[in-house]
Amino acid sequence: xxxxxxxxxxxxxxxxxxxxxxxxxxxxxxxxxxxxxxxxxxxxxxxxxxxxxxxxxxxxxxxxxxxxxxxxxxxxxxxxxxxxxxxxxxxxxxxxxxxxxxxxxxxxxxxxxxxxxxxxxxxxxxxxxxxxxxxxxxxxxxxxxxxxxxxxxxxxxxxxxxxxxxxxxxxxxxxxxxxxxxxxxxxxxxxxxxxxxxxxxxxxxxxxxxxxxxxxxxxxxxxxxxxxxxxxxxxxxxxxxxxxxxxxxxxxxxxxxxxxxxxxxxxxxxxxxxxxxxxxxxxxxxxxxxxxxxxxxxxxx
Amino acid sequence: xxxxxxxxxxxxxxxxxxxxxxxxxxxxxxxxxxxxxxxxxxxxxxxxxxxxxxxxxxxxxxxxxxxxxxxxxxxxxxxxxxxxxxxxxxxxxxxxxxxxxxxxxxxxxxxxxxxxxxxxxxxxxxxxxxxxxxxxxxxxxxxxxxxxxxxxxxxxxxxxxxxxxxxxxxxxxxxxxxxxxxxxxxxxxxxxxxxxxxxxxxxxxxxxxxxxxxxxxxxxxxxxxxxxxxxxxxxxxxxxxxxxxxxxxxxxxxxxxxxxxxxxxxxxxxxxxxxxxxxxxxxxxxxxxxxxxxxxxxxxxxxxxxxxxxxxxxxxxxxxxxxxxxxxxxxxxxxxxxxxxxxxxxxxxxxxxxxxxxxxxxxxxxxxxxxxxxxxxxxxxxxxxxxxxxxxxxxxxxxxxxxxxxxxxxxxxxxxxxxxxxxxxxxxxxxxxxxxxxxxxxxxxxxxxxxxxxxxxx
Numbered sequence: 001x002x003x004x005x006x007x008x009x010x011x012x013x014x015x016x017x018x019x020x021x022x023x024x025x026x027x028x029x030x031x032x033x034x035x036x037x038x039x040x041x042x043x044x045x046x047x048x049x050x051x052x053x054x055x056x057x058x059x060x061x062x063x064x065x066x067x068x069x070x071x072x073x074x075x076x077x078x079x080x081x082x083x084x085x086x087x088x089x090x091x092x093x094x095x096x097x098x099x100x101x102x103x104x105x106x107x108x109x110x111x112x113x114x115x116x117x118x119x120x121x122x123x124x125x126x127x128x129x130x131x132x133x134x135x136x137x138x139x140x141x142x143x144x145x146x147x148x149x150x151x152x153x154x155x156x157x158x159x160x161x162x163x164x165x166x167x168x169x170x171x172x173x174x175x176x177x178x179x180x181x182x183x184x185x186x187x188x189x190x191x192x193x194x195x196x197x198x199x200x201x202x203x204x205x206x207x208x209x210x211x212x213x214x215x216x217x218x219x220x221x222x223x224x225x226x227x228x229x230x231x232x233x234x235x236x237x238x239x240x241x242x243x244x245x246x247x248x249x250x251x252x253x254x255x256x257x258x259x260x261x262x263x264x265x266x267x268x269x270x271x272x273x274x275x276x277x278x279x280x281x282x283x284x285x286x287x288x289x290x291x292x293x294x295x296x297x298x299x300x301x
Numbered sequence: 302x303x304x305x306x307x308x309x310x311x312x313x314x315x316x317x318x319x320x321x322x323x324x325x326x327x328x329x330x331x332x333x334x335x336x337x338x339x340x341x342x343x344x345x346x347x348x349x350x351x352x353x354x355x356x357x358x359x360x361x362x363x364x365x366x367x368x369x370x371x372x373x374x375x376x377x378x379x380x381x382x383x384x385x386x387x388x389x390x391x392x393x394x395x396x397x398x399x400x401x402x403x404x405x406x407x408x409x410x411x412x413x414x415x416x417x418x419x420x421x422x423x424x425x426x427x428x429x430x431x432x433x434x435x436x437x438x439x440x441x442x443x444x445x446x447x448x449x450x451x452x453x454x455x456x457x458x459x460x461x462x463x464x465x466x467x468x469x470x471x472x473x474x475x476x477x478x479x480x481x482x483x484x485x486x487x488x489x490x491x492x493x494x495x496x497x498x499x500x501x502x503x504x505x506x507x508x509x510x511x512x513x514x515x516x517x518x519x520x521x522x523x524x525x526x527x528x529x530x531x532x533x534x535x536x537x538x539x540x541x542x543x544x545x546x547x548x549x550x551x552x553x554x555x556x557x558x559x560x561x562x563x564x565x566x567x568x569x570x571x572x573x574x575x576x577x578x579x580x581x582x583x584x585x586x587x588x589x590x591x592x593x594x595x596x597x598x599x600x601x602x603x604x605x606x607x608x609x610x611x612x613x614x615x616x617x618x619x620x621x622x623x624x625x626x627x628x629x630x631x632x633x634x635x636x637x638x639x640x641x642x643x644x645x646x647x648x649x650x651x652x653x654x655x656x657x658x659x660x661x662x663x664x665x666x667x668x669x670x671x672x673x674x675x676x677x678x679x680x681x682x683x684x685x686x687x688x689x690x691x692x693x694x695x696x697x698x699x700x701x702x703x704x705x706x707x708x709x710x711x712x713x714x715x716x717x718x719x720x721x722x723x724x725x726x727x728x729x730x731x732x733x734x735x736x737x738x739x740x741x742x743x744x745x746x747x748x749x750x751x752x753x754x755x756x757x758x759x
Contacts, residue, residue, distance in 0.1 A: 068617050086629055088629065099619065104621075120624050120626045
């Protein structure tokens with residue numbers, strides 16, 4: 001597997017202004033297992049970065065590390081211009097994190113929790129919060145402990161959207177939503193990014209959702225970012241070819257999978273504007289364009 | 302592997318694999334309390350010949366332990382039962398009943414037989430332990446105030462019986478039917494309450510009923526203040542940012558109102574009065590209160606509070622760490638200290654006032670009693686701080702040290718409550734105890750300072 005060939009374009013190239021999140025050389029291990037292995041990541045301002053990865057790939061660990069919620073073996077993270085381990089209140093007011101499984105505050109009612117949040121965030125938009133609460137049919141008099149995981153996550157989304165954050169970090173935010181609510185959420189996130197310049201990191205298994213709103217994509221596999229860049233660029237410059245089993249490694253080869261027919265399926269990458277490898281003509285192989293989901297499956301399987 | 306999966310794969314009949322360190326702490330403290338008290342009672346009886354104290358204490362402690370243990374295991378068993386029903390896990394459900402029976406044999410039947418071999422009727426011991434175990438479960442299953450009143454009522458009854466009959470009551474068959482009727486009533490009430498709780502829980506999406514959701518007026522008032530501050534545009538909240546942490550943690554950390562404070566003082570006075578009046582004894586012609594019961598309950602209460610704080614912090618740590626208003630790591634540390642320290646300080650004040658009141662009323666050596674209360678309170682505070690800084694670590698050595706402290710502390714507390722002039726041996730014991738508390742405090746302080754952020758793992 002050749003990882004170095006896929007970072008075709010610096011992530012911040014298309015943006016202006018300082019990046020709201022910059023991570024360098026993140027390393028994290030649990031016992032002997034390396035979860036993050038030298039992750040570098042820069043989030044362009046006003047962009048939506050989709051973080052893809054299989055179960056257990058370390059997406060949540062990466063998000064936690066990016067927000068300073070887990071200790072690192074090595075590496076540094078800057079969030080909105082401040083070291084993540086020493087975030088000031090002013091910076092915390094500008095960011096929101098929606099966890100995959102929010103917990104805590106079980107003794108409160110929803111309205112009490114909302115009051116706590118409203119008192120903590122100066123930019124709290126009560127009208128927007130009310131609008132989202134009614135749209136997602138959340139009972140504000142219900143005890144927090146009685147909310148289902150999906151309702152709890154929706155409540156966290158209300159908070160994230162009501163504070164007009166400059167940086168939104170969302171861990172599987174749409175997994176518990178029905179299709180209509182998911183579509184609404186994605187539309188809200190797109191508006192946030194386009195109208196207010198909010199930067200969004202979105203971790204999700206739902207590749208279709210990511211394709212709909214993410215301008216940038218990063219694929220986390222075995223602790224490394226295998227793919228990272230603009231979605232369109234990635235899709236244009238990655239292709240699948242079917243070759244005989246004896247075919248030698250191609251330039252820009254990312255993954256190779258043996259087929260039942262005896263051949264191999266190879267995913268290759270090229271630099272933007274460059275032709276596909278000339279070796280393909282010798283094998284009479286035609287590069288097939290890949291959707292994000294196919295690319296994800298091919299690379300991680 | 303998540304907790305439920307661990308439960309499913311673990312040999313559930315022991316119901317022990319899921320016991321977290323704080324729970325072990327609680328058990329260890331209970332055991333240490335028992336051991337320390339025994340040591341004290343023996344030393345006291347050896348020096349003063351007050352065998353009645355030993356007999357009553359011996360009779361009273363096993364039920365206390367049984368209640369503490371079943372208070373712990375009852376809640377977990379209910380939670381487990383609820384979850385296996387929801388998750389349709391017949392394998393685990395089938396193991397639950399044998400597990401509970403095994404624990405009943407270990408904590409009720411065997412102790413009853415062991416106690417009966419040293420004196421008293423075995424049926425009396427069995428009824429006492431069974432009733433205490435049921436009471437422990439009821440404290441979890443019933444609303445907190447009802448559970449507290451029930452415990453207070455049983456404590457009053459037990460102490461009154463102990464005062465009037467001492468150990469003779471355990472050998473007498475006259476009260477045996479009444480004892481069994483009480484025990485069976487408590488047992489039946491436990492079964493009915495648990496069944497109702499489970500049925501209600503199955504109708505709701507989550508087992509919030511086990512979380513004892515508090516909606517105290519003072520907390521609501523504090524939240525209203527927060528809301529008013531936010532809507533009026535005044536970002537700075539009245540009283541400082543530490544209140545936000547206290548509010549987020551919920552009762553009893555949230556700012557107490559006059560009404561809540563009055564209630565707390567009233568409950569404490571009630572308990573103290575109960576200890577004094579119901580446990581009054583005469584020693585060398587002088588009435589002495591059983592104040593050690595009050596002091597013995599403190600470490601157990603401290604362990605419970607530490608467990609609660611730890612759970613709430615673990616659940617909400619990530620949210621709190623990113624919540625504006627708690628400041629940088631250093632400021633956050635300071636505000637957590639204030640948020641936890643204020644209610645603790647109030648509680649310490651109540652206890653000291655109660656101890657002083659008892660000491661002056663009974664003309665006891667108040668300085669020693671105050672010292673005893675102070676040391677016990679300091680251990681309680683250290684437990685809670687240790688619970689906070691150990692969000693994701695396993696500070697077992699500190700817990701063991703804490704246990705050691707209790708083993709030494711309680712004999713000292715008990716002896717001082719009954720002696721005007723402690724001997725050289727007791728002073729040495731106090732010296733060792735002081736050193737251990739100091740060491741424990743230093744370990745907690747070091748762990749607290751070493752964390753880069755008080756709400757995040759190191």
